[in-house]
Amino acid sequence: MNKIEHIGIAVKSLETAAIIYEKLFGVPAYKQEEVASESLKTAFFKSGPNKIELLEATSPESPIAKFLEKKGEGIHHIAFEVDDIIKELARLKTEGFVVLNDTPKKGADNKWVAFLHPKSTNGVLIELCQEIE
Ligand code: ZN
Numbered sequence: 001m002n003k004i005e006h007i008g009i010a011v012k013s014l015e016t017a018a019i020i021y022e023k024l025f026g027v028p029a030y031k032q033e034e035v036a037s038e039s040l041k042t043a044f045f046k047s048g049p050n051k052i053e054l055l056e057a058t059s060p061e062s063p064i065a066k067f068l069e070k071k072g073e074g075i076h077h078i079a080f081e082v083d084d085i086i087k088e089l090a091r092l093k094t095e096g097f098v099v100l101n102d103t104p105k106k107g108a109d110n111k112w113v114a115f116l117h118p119k120s121t122n123g124v125l126i127e128l129c130q131e132i133e
Contacts, residue, residue: 001080001081001082001088001128002081002082003049005051005081005111005127006052006053006109007052007053007075007077007078008052008053008076009054009073009076010064010071010074010076012073013056014032014043014055014056017056018043018054021045021054025045029044029045030045031044033109035107035108036058037105038064039058039061039065040055040056040062040064041055041056042055042108044109053079053108064076076125077125077126077127078126078127079113079126079127079129080126080127082128084130085104085112085129085130089114092116096120097116097120098117098119099114099116099117100115102114104130106132107129110131111129111130111131111132112129112132113127113128113129114128115128
């Protein structure tokens with residue numbers, strides 16, 4: 001695992017939250033993107049090397065809608081950059097982590113992504129991500 005790639009924050013309204021984060025970072029989102037397969041919309045903010053991903057549900061079936069229902073707005077996941085997501089997933093599985101998707105899927109911001117279930121990581125949803133070449 002390399003550095004923390006970004007932190008994901010679940011929000012009720014991307015539009016409202018984007019105004020707040022725009023003020024916080026002093027710059028607007030550098031990217032907005034819909035991930036139809038996950039029924040969500042994202043906005044990415046950058047400050048120096050740090051990235052924040054805001055996530056809004058686009059349907060009640062979205063994992064973000066379910067998260068908001070259970071926990072309310074707040075930190076949804078921490079994403080780590082990896083060089084070889086397949087290899088890293090295999091390693092983490094042998095270490096006993098519960099992997100949510102065995103096969104990496106296309107996430108936002110041009111990344112292959114896979115998630116570890118929070119029950120195996122002390123309550124934190126962990127995302128692994130690798131830049132798509
Ligand atoms: Zn993410």
